[in-house]
Amino acid sequence: MRFRRVLCAGVVASLVLLAGCSGVEPDRPSSQRRSSPAASPAQTAQPSDRLVKVATAALSTKRLRLEMLRIERRPEESVLRFTLTNLEKGLASIDFPTSAASTGNFDFKLIDPVGHKGYTPLYDERDDSVGSDPSVRSAEPGVTYDAELHFPPIPEGVKTLTVLTPSTAGEFTGVPVIDASTASAGAGTATLPIRTPQGEVSGGVYDLFGIVEDPVKVTTTSGKEQEVGLRTDVLFDFDSAKLSDKAAQVLDGVAAETKAKADPAKPPIRIEGHTDGKGTGDYNIRLSRQRAQTVLEELRTRLGAEYRYEAEGKGETEPVAEEGGADDEQARQKNRRVEVSYQIRQRTPGTATASGGQHEQVGGAEGQPAAFRPSDGGTVASRTNEWKDSFGTRKARRMDVKPFYRDGGYLVAVFEITNLAGNLVEVDDYGNFGRFEEFTVLDPATNVRYMRVRIGPENWGEARLNLMAVDPGWAVFNTDVGTVNRGFFYVPAPPPGVKAVTFDAGRFGRFANVPIAE
Template structure:
């Protein structure tokens, strides 16, 4: 499995060839190869900042798309230093030679047999990378050339290594996906779920009295809670929220009364197998900024009741072997990890103009989207049509800081459910995307982009791509 890649801050043009992830006791090791396809020696960098590039760090990431976890590299100096493994800081890559590269990560669950590797390059994601038991010590299997050596094209060599025996620390993070509909929004990780119900749907205005529509909504939420919530990990927490109108004292009271009402309704449907807890937060935890251009929409989003609980755990092995037919029968969204796949043909394209008065144009070429475990992967190219040398190497497509492509979303055209970018940690700023949106800036060149969103139900065969400044692109096929 190999892809051509460009990396940030003039990090170079490379061919990345993934081999495997290996278990080695207290750590895991990603093993892959880098080849310089050019005609001259080149220095490589795979950092996501100037500092990361300067020190030759390899900011790759491992993703378990079924267990919904992300693993970040081990850093030496007990987590405060550089990435553990190959050191690309000084050595040049000579054309045509295959440079064996290793990068250490925290240990992985025994049930994993395939993972996705996220690279901070235009190559993006490598799905279906095998996970195997490591053999022998953690080190490259090829020799490292000297600084003055010139490995021949086709030869296999290795970079120097660092930090293999020093105290090191890496990260294991829950991945959170967000879906939003007219009635509810859902934030889900592999271990917990939070369902936000629109208060305007549940309650009469300024009251804790349920509307006629509320029964159907709460029936559905109760069924989902029964299917997903783990009674052994209480409580089912019900939290009321209001908008910013009214006094803090009144809002706390109203939000608590609404939470109590929902608690009673869930308890009547679910019984005593679960322990429940209700609280009111008033306007203290808004999810949207009020007094902005969409003030009323923001207030509507902030008026909500949230139901959160710990999810019953299934092993990744069980999840990955679930058949497509069984998934569709359940109406589920999670499937097996995706195999490695090249990008498909362009299925749609849109152009947009950027830059005040300059008239810089770019075109987005959309590829078929595909499923990877619990997620949908949106794939596209962004081509600079000129006349200037933008987009810049640090430019992104997010007006809210929500990842490189934070203004991009996916919509199920039937239910109008919106799927937003998957992020690391409930409040995390890191998203499952390339890190930076553009690496090549010359007119006529393009950069591959991608981002992960929660997968829609298996019955959804096409979606609408909301591509920010490029507009809405309907009927994008889902493979």
């Protein structure tokens, strides 16, 4: 598997606004949404020993109480059991779509933050989620409905997972996984009807991809493979395959990490050289091949004969950034690179990690899966962004940053955005197509930047498009002035010793010293 970021093609303009490029669901049309003012979306209505949050879903103006009960492991599938309660005085729709065309579905996802996997629901040939059917009725006020949603099988040894909901409730960490034979009855006073699937049923199990950037390299990690993109401007003299004075220290670090993670039983360690688009094709292929071979020899000197190595020059044929635009020089710099990739050594499923984790730990930093968090804690920083749109209408948003926290091998960035002036729309200023692409997390001590975690495969689109990220799936649920939208996204976890980070929130600016909750 190669980590490539390629542009999605042929997306109809009217569909792009919501769906962008997606590997699970088709591109789907947008729609306008309005909602009445509501309480803070992080508010809960039950004791903390129950997995309960209040949720507003997209395409709806109603508040529902969601409670996650358990995930039942079966031989051929897994079943998420949960309840929904209508908190409004009138009827409320009860689906949780990720686009207008998926109305009538529960588009939840399961995340294994230790095993670095993402699970999408089972869907039938009509693109309906398998399990309870939310399209046949609306929820009566005050009634608690039992519901279920089916997923691919969960491996043995996994004891808890995180459930992602496309709502203001966001993520439910610490949802227990049990064997179906030990499952108890539901908790509701009514039960949603179960769909009869039409045709073939299929679901997805994907690697999670984390990207970490520092001044000398970009590291992309999944549960199985790691790729380190070394900047050739740091490694080599200009227009040369001769190593620079800084190269030895950089390659020492790469070799140490490779030795710690690479599996000698799954060769080879691949080294690929890449150039920018300047120069002739033949020249670029030759230079990139020479640079790849130089890095191969340096790694072999440091790692020895236990590993097998392969080197190849790609020239300018596989760029990761588009050249010729306003940021041409930055794009060319990104394209000048040497990539080192290898298969990651796997632990036996069900064994404890060095930090006492619940099941196999692969890829990212060691860490326990988070327990359920019924609330986000107090606001640690706030800032207002104000501007006028193209029609001269004043718009203003306030961001309230909450403490971040760790979930397995990841850090969860949590915040609320309050609409102070001007109605919101789906694509409201947080990155292309309304998600949080422009937000990142920085370690100020090392200048390492942590990017949003994505759910594979890696060719779902260039990073600037609407990828399937570990986030709520929408940026906007409530649209009226005075309403609040809770947001979150996952990034690879910084080292355990890091207790605070900088939140780079795009047009909201940078928030320093955001604490990482214990």
